[in-house]
Amino acid sequence: MKVLKFGGTSVGTVESINQVIQILQENLNEGRKIAVVYSAMGGVTNRLIEIGKLAAASDTEYLQLLKTVEERHFAAVRGLIDVKNQSSCIAKVKGLLNELEDLLRGVSLIKELSARTNDFIVSFGERLSTTIITEALKNRGIDAEYLDARKVIKTNDHFGYAEVNFELTNELIRKHFAQTNKLQCITGFIASTIDGVTTTLGRGGSDYSGSIFGAALNATVIEIWTDVDGMLTTDPRKVKNAFTIPTITYAEAMELSHFGAKVIYPPSLTPAFQKNIPLKILNTFNHKHEGTLISKTANAKEYAITGISSIDDIALVNVQGGGMMGVAGVSAKLFSILAANKISVILISQASSEHSICFAVDPKAAYGVKEILEEGFATEISQGLVDNISIEQNLSVIAVVGESMKSSTGTSGKLFSVLGKNGINVVATAQGSSELNISVVIYKKDITKALNAIHETFFQVDGLTLNLYLVGATGLIGSTLLRQIQEQKDYLKQRKNLNIKLVGVMNTKKMLLKEGGINLENWKEDLLENGEIANIGSFVSDVQDLNLPYSVFVDCTADKNIVQYYHSLLSSSVSIVTPNKVANSGKYEQYFMLQKAAQKHGVKFLYETNVGAGLPIINTLQGLITSGDKINKIEAVLSGTLAYIFNNFKVGDRFVDVVKEAKAKGYTEPDPRDDLSGQDVARKILILSREAGLKLEPEDVKITNLLNDACLNAPTVEAFFEELEKDNTRFEKLLQDAEANGEVLRFIATLDEDNHASIGLKTVGKSHPFFNLAGSENIISFTTERYKYNPLVVKGPGAGAEVTASGVFADIMSISSYLV
Numbered sequence: 001m002k003v004l005k006f007g008g009t010s011v012g013t014v015e016s017i018n019q020v021i022q023i024l025q026e027n028l029n030e031g032r033k034i035a036v037v038y039s040a041m042g043g044v045t046n047r048l049i050e051i052g053k054l055a056a057a058s059d060t061e062y063l064q065l066l067k068t069v070e071e072r073h074f075a076a077v078r079g080l081i082d083v084k085n086q087s088s089c090i091a092k093v094k095g096l097l098n099e100l101e102d103l104l105r106g107v108s109l110i111k112e113l114s115a116r117t118n119d120f121i122v123s124f125g126e127r128l129s130t131t132i133i134t135e136a137l138k139n140r141g142i143d144a145e146y147l148d149a150r151k152v153i154k155t156n157d158h159f160g161y162a163e164v165n166f167e168l169t170n171e172l173i174r175k176h177f178a179q180t181n182k183l184q185c186i187t188g189f190i191a192s193t194i195d196g197v198t199t200t201l202g203r204g205g206s207d208y209s210g211s212i213f214g215a216a217l218n219a220t221v222i223e224i225w226t227d228v229d230g231m232l233t234t235d236p237r238k239v240k241n242a243f244t245i246p247t248i249t250y251a252e253a254m255e256l257s258h259f260g261a262k263v264i265y266p267p268s269l270t271p272a273f274q275k276n277i278p279l280k281i282l283n284t285f286n287h288k289h290e291g292t293l294i295s296k297t298a299n300a301k302e303y304a305i306t307g308i309s310s311i312d313d314i315a316l317v318n319v320q321g322g323g324m325m326g327v328a329g330v331s332a333k334l335f336s337i338l339a340a341n342k343i344s345v346i347l348i349s350q351a352s353s354e355h356s357i358c359f360a361v362d363p364k365a366a367y368g369v370k371e372i373l374e375e376g377f378a379t380e381i382s383q384g385l386v387d388n389i390s391i392e393q394n395l396s397v398i399a400v401v402g403e404s405m406k407s408s409t410g411t412s413g414k415l416f417s418v419l420g421k422n423g424i425n426v427v428a429t430a431q432g433s434s435e436l437n438i439s440v441v442i443y444k445k446d447i448t449k450a451l452n453a454i455h456e457t458f459f460q461v462d463g464l465t466l467n468l469y470l471v472g473a474t475g476l477i478g479s480t481l482l483r484q485i486q487e488q489k490d491y492l493k494q495r496k497n498l499n500i501k502l503v504g505v506m507n508t509k510k511m512l513l514k515e516g517g518i519n520l521e522n523w524k525e526d527l528l529e530n531g532e533i534a535n536i537g538s539f540v541s542d543v544q545d546l547n548l549p550y551s552v553f554v555d556c557t558a559d560k561n562i563v564q565y566y567h568s569l570l571s572s573s574v575s576i577v578t579p580n581k582v583a584n585s586g587k588y589e590q591y592f593m594l595q596k597a598a599q600k601h602g603v604k605f606l607y608e609t610n611v612g613a614g615l616p617i618i619n620t621l622q623g624l625i626t627s628g629d630k631i632n633k634i635e636a637v638l639s640g641t642l643a644y645i646f647n648n649f650k651v652g653d654r655f656v657d658v659v660k661e662a663k664a665k666g667y668t669e670p671d672p673r674d675d676l677s678g679q680d681v682a683r684k685i686l687i688l689s690r691e692a693g694l695k696l697e698p699e700d701v702k703i704t705n706l707l708n709d710a711c712l713n714a715p716t717v718e719a720f721f722e723e724l725e726k727d728n729t730r731f732e733k734l735l736q737d738a739e740a741n742g743e744v745l746r747f748i749a750t751l752d753e754d755n756h757a758s759i760g761l762k763t764v765g766k767s768h769p770f771f772n773l774a775g776s777e778n779i780i781s782f783t784t785e786r787y788k789y790n791p792l793v794v795k796g797p798g799a800g801a802e803v804t805a806s807g808v809f810a811d812i813m814s815i816s817s818y819l820v
């Protein structure tokens with residue numbers, strides 16, 4: 001015997017009832033013995049409650065609402081039963097509706113609605129739906145029979161949530177089934193007292209009926225048919241990758257549903273659990289789906305946890321006071337006051353100092369709870385033993401559930417690390433000693449982010465996703481980066497199970513944000529066509545409002561205005577990757593503050609490309625310092641542009657043309673004067689000095705600049721080129737002098753043994769290690785305590801779109817490995 005139960009949405013419309021009939025037909029065709037429990041048509045129970053209240057208030061609107069209920073049921077009859085067979089069903093339905101109308105008239109006359117009458121009113125919902133479906137089955141030649149559960153389920157008279165007399169109920173059910181072979185169509189939710197007065201079974205009522213019948217009949221399985229594909233790993237409205245849990249234990253199902261999974265109400269399934277009858281949660285609208293099997297022992301799990309559930313709105317009540325320490329009975333008193341006032345406690349947490357107890361309740365109840373407790377603890381408060389009862393609102397709770405937590409270590413570590421790395425503050429936590437559930441209370445604003453981050457980390461269904469925001473997208477480095485990501489996307493997915501989702505792009509004119517992701521193949525057209533007017537302030541607040549997990553902001557501009565948002569971004573737990581040197585080469589205070597903000601908020605601030613583009617210079621230096629080495633001296637060629645220029649400028653050439661060539665090759669700063677004035681190199685040596693542990697300010701770097709005032713003051717880059725053309729002889733002379741000595745020109749940055757930073761144009765001969773540099777090559781030589789006699793040298797192309805974008809990309813990748 002198998003018991004099936006169909007919920008309100010499954011019997012809500014003619015189409016859905018046809019689905020139900022098909023499912024039953026398939027079972028019968030396979031020769032299965034089945035019994036079926038039905039809920040009222042979706043929404044009818046609530047409607048009947050409303051009608052009852054209106055009638056009791058003598059508000060005649062109840063008559064109109066009753067008409068809509070009538071019409072819905074008649075429409076179902078017309079849709080489900082052939083015209084020639086409709087009359088007997090219509091008569092039955094009409095009979096029930098007349099009875100209901102008489103009852104409501106009575107309620108409106110005496111203006112009173114008791115819990116007992118209310119139970120009777122709502123019983124019509126299941127009686128109507130089950131009557132119609134029974135007739136529809138008969139109409140299709142199925143030997144079905146209506147069973148009013150009030151005949152067999154016997155309860156006490158706690159109307160609204162009656163308690164079942166199992167001994168009598170089991171006996172009546174078995175007796176009834178022994179004398180019939182017809183397919184029993186049973187009204188869910190309703191029962192009656194021994195005297196025959198109608199009662200209802202409370203929350204989850206029809207599931208309870210299914211469970212009662214299943215247990216009484218020793219069913220092999222109880223199927224709960226609903227409108228979702230079983231129990232999901234988490235709330236699919238918040239996490240799009242939520243998926244069906246194939247097998248789950250009773251205990252896990254209980255935990256998950258306690259914290260919000262609404263599919264079933266497991267306490268009502270206790271009769272089945274007690275008899276060890278497995279339950280299946282199945283989808284009427286996708287009936288081939290396997291759904292979820294709930295049983296005593298689940299299959300071995302692939303993941304460390306089984307599911308994540310959450311309650312969006314809770315309030316925390318905190319009871320605190322020196323007098324609570326070691327005083328037996330304070331918590332006993334606290335919880336008995338709550339119990340006496342029927343306050344349901346969602347979660348409790350007490351630190352071992354016993355100085356305070358905090359617990360979560362429904363926010364609507366919170367202030368009532370405060371009053372009740374202040375009254376209950378009036379004496380303790382007046383004696384100063386309990387000093388404070390405070391309420392914190394706008395909180396949510398997340399529970400990570402799974403039996404596998406018992407046998408494995410690290411689940412809580414991983415959970416808290418995910419929350420930490422996403423800047424989600426944990427307000428309170430609780431873990432039962434059953435190790436089945438870890439609950440964390442967080443701010444409500446973070447709930448979606450937290451669920452996504454936890455789900456992604458523990459289940460990795462579709463891999464981990466980095467959410468990327470890019471400013472300066474149409475520039476050289478920005479657009480090259482996007483192309484590189486696009487080209488590497490499949491590899492990252494296949495080999496690293498990693499997705500990079502471009503959520504926002506911006507250039508000087510337009511900005512575009514799409515939570516679902518911007519297509520990397522046509523982001524430029526999309527930005528142009530669908531972007532809004534660019535505004536960095538609103539772009540940043542959009543990033544913060546979206547509050548997505550694993551967010552990375554990439555600044556591919558050279559703009560100081562973007563930099564002023566870094567601190568706020570890091571503080572909202574958004575990592576930053578940037579080739580823009582402005583932030584790290586301004587005041588030391590700013591550099592230091594950004595480092596601290598990243599540390600504090602558990603995110604990364606990475607800028608490898610600030611020096612030597614993609615060459616591993618910052619990482620190398622950081623590695624030396626963190627491993628305890630000490631920098632004695634740095635000597636370096638740090639400008640790709642100047643290296644290129646001095647490698648290619650020949651006597652007889654126009655200097656300006658070589659500069660233009662460097663620009664065309666993508667080596668220069670957006671304004672090439674930043675390179676030629678030494679500004680760019682000064683920034684780089686300053687950044688290296690700071691990484692080496694020195695607190696230098698920009699003015700501490702001694703600069704020899706290559707440009708005259710006319711060039712420096714030219715209003716535009718074009719005007720600058722014109723001025724530069726006029727200054728050709730000076731550069732030619734520099735070159736000629738060097739060549740005369742068999743030397744070459746190199747623009748060299750130095751941090752000397754006395755911690756002085758300087759930059760300037762020098763000539764070097766054949767024996768100098770910097771003599772042999774080609775193209776845009778940089779070279780950095782670190783003399784340290786450990787590399788004392790033979791310096792550590794990094795050399796290679798230090799500018800250009802491909803190498804710089806790939807350095808930025810590598811920084812993004814290193815964030816992904818830190819985060820998971």
Ligand SMILES: NC(=O)C1=CN([C@@H]2O[C@H](COP(=O)(O)OP(=O)(O)OC[C@H]3O[C@@H](n4cnc5c(N)ncnc54)[C@H](O)[C@@H]3O)[C@@H](O)[C@H]2O)C=CC1
Binds near residue numbers: 506
């Ligand atoms: N080109 C190279 O070899 C290297 C460049 N860098 C750095 O990379 C950054 C980008 O350089 P490139 O791509 O070569 O320059 P670029 O001039 O091609 O790109 C910069 C882009 O940023 C945009 N932009 C400027 N201000 C903006 C704002 N407020 N909002 C939105 N967009 C804005 C510009 O319109 C431009 O499209 C610079 O900070 C540069 O110092 C670092 C290492 C090497």
Ligand SMILES: N[C@@H](CC=O)C(=O)O
Binds near residue numbers: 640641680
């Ligand atoms: N303009 C810079 C680019 C790298 O930072 C250079 O020429 O080195």
Ligand code: NA
Binds near residue numbers: 611
């Ligand atoms: Na670098």
